[in-house]
Amino acid sequence: MPPSLKKINVLLGLLGFTLLGILAAKPPDEEKPVYKNLKVLSKKISDDNMDFVMESFGVQLGVNCLFCHPGRKNGYVLNIDYVSDELRNKRIAREMLRMTMKLNKKYFNTSLTGTMTTRGVIWCKTCHQGNPVPILPLSK
């Protein structure tokens, strides 16, 4: 092989390696988060609707994420474990969500589905009105 061709071969070889390197290093497509422990909501729920649900839980019960999801301090960093079912409030919230879906369907002929693409008429605030435990009007 003439020396010039040999050079080109080496160059092509290098280029190939470089390309392989780039392909291997490229992170997989910007993936949407994978929810690992959904039992009432659908695994197909969009990120936007998931944000809507979790944020509305907070606002409608007057709490923040830590009310249902345990936070673990690591120095100054707070890691919130959204997957864990350790906190009772999360487990109750699941049952409340089931109940709310049923109320919409059975009594109001609307649907509140696991993907939250339709949202019914009853939601947590119907009863909670910004409180972790609904305040019942005891007088009257």
Ligand code: HEC
């Ligand atoms: C009133 C309780 C409650 C509050 C407050 C709450 N969540 Fe949740 N969260 C839940 C429940 C219940 C589930 C599981 C739903 C299911 O099983 O379908 C869940 C699931 C999740 C998941 C999915 C975890 C997985 O991989 O399975 C994420 C992420 C999440 N919540 C984020 C948040 C964020 C962020 C906030 C604050 C803005 C928040 N949550 C506030 C009750 C709550």
Ligand code: HEC
């Ligand atoms: C039909 C009325 C109603 C709706 C709708 C409702 N809740 Fe409740 N919820 C209650 C009542 C009443 C209690 C108090 C039960 C008790 O004291 O045993 C409660 C208690 C809770 C608790 C326990 C609070 C504590 O500190 O013990 C959580 C968590 C909760 N609800 C979450 C939710 C979420 C999340 C939604 C929306 C998906 C929701 N609830 C919708 C009536 C409702």
